[in-house]
Amino acid sequence: SAVISQKPSRDICQRGTSLTIQCQVDSQVTMMFWYRQQPGQSLTLIATANQGSEATYESGFVIDKFPISRPNLTFSTLTVSNMSPEDSSIYLCSGGQGANNEQFFGPGTRLTVL
Amino acid sequence: QKEVEQDPGPLSVPEGAIVSLNCTYSNSAFQYFMWYRQYSRKGPELLMYTYSSGNKEDGRFTAQVDKSSKYISLFIRDSQHSDSATYLCAIPSSGTYKYIFGTGTRLKVLA
Numbered sequence: 632s633a634v635i636s637q638k639p640s641r642d643i644c645q646r647g648t649s650l651t652i653q654c655q656v657d658s659q660v661t662m663m664f665w666y667r668q669q670p671g672q673s674l675t676l677i678a679t680a681n682q683g684s685e686a687t688y689e690s691g692f693v694i695d696k697f698p699i700s701r702p703n704l705t706f707s708t709l710t711v712s713n714m715s716p717e718d719s720s721i722y723l724c725s726g727g728q729g730a731n732n733e734q735f736f737g738p739g740t741r742l743t744v745l
Numbered sequence: 746q747k748e749v750e751q752d753p754g755p756l757s758v759p760e761g762a763i764v765s766l767n768c769t770y771s772n773s774a775f776q777y778f779m780w781y782r783q784y785s786r787k788g789p790e791l792l793m794y795t796y797s798s799g800n801k802e803d804g805r806f807t808a809q810v811d812k813s814s815k816y817i818s819l820f821i822r823d824s825q826h827s828d829s830a831t832y833l834c835a836i837p838s839s840g841t842y843k844y845i846f847g848t849g850t851r852l853k854v855l856a
Contacts, residue, residue, distance in 0.1 A: 632791065662842050673833060673848045674789070723788055731777050732842045734835075736788035
């Protein structure tokens with residue numbers, strides 16, 4: 632199984648600023664995804680990070696707010712732009728491996744926006 | 746109707762009990778069924794996955810799929826305090842690599 636790390640593990644940010652979250656996988660993965668998880672809630676898919684091309688966003692999420700990069704098969708970044716308190720959440724990345732694209736998750740980034 | 750439904754709990758059981766965690770789904774085309782365990786302040790960890798119908802066992806954990814009822818279960822035998830976590834079912838959406846997650850069931854195993 633892939634081992635996934637995220638940086639930072641947590642941050643407290645001011646309204647109107649931006650934060651970039653990094654996701655590093657210890658092996659090449661076919662797919663990488665970014666999720667948001669509110670405390671006590673399930674996971675909401677933000678986008679699929681595509682290597683070498685623009686990410687594919689889910690309904691309700693747009694590139695201007697959540698720009699994503701994926702320069703290679705082991706690394707991706709998610710930026711949360713122009714943050715507001717409503718963006719306070721846990722952000723998780725995952726990588727897909729295997730015939731059935733089993734997803735393995737990073738530990739998450741806990742973001743608080745004041 | 747949601748594509749995947751799961752009782753959020755919390756479910757409290759004494760140590761040693763058999764735990765049954767369940768999800769229902771609406772799309773009969775779903776083929777793979779995953780269970781994740783998430784400890785507080787951690788990312789989800791893939792616990793087990795099954796394909797189509799039947800049972801799959803791994804130690805104290807058994808995953809069961811009943812496609813006729815569109816019902817999946819995770820059984821934990823001899824539950825331990827360390828099993829206290831949130832358990833999420835996840836189903837890959839047909840024709841895509843995206844997962845549909847249940848809301849998660851919070852399990853508390855009382856020592």
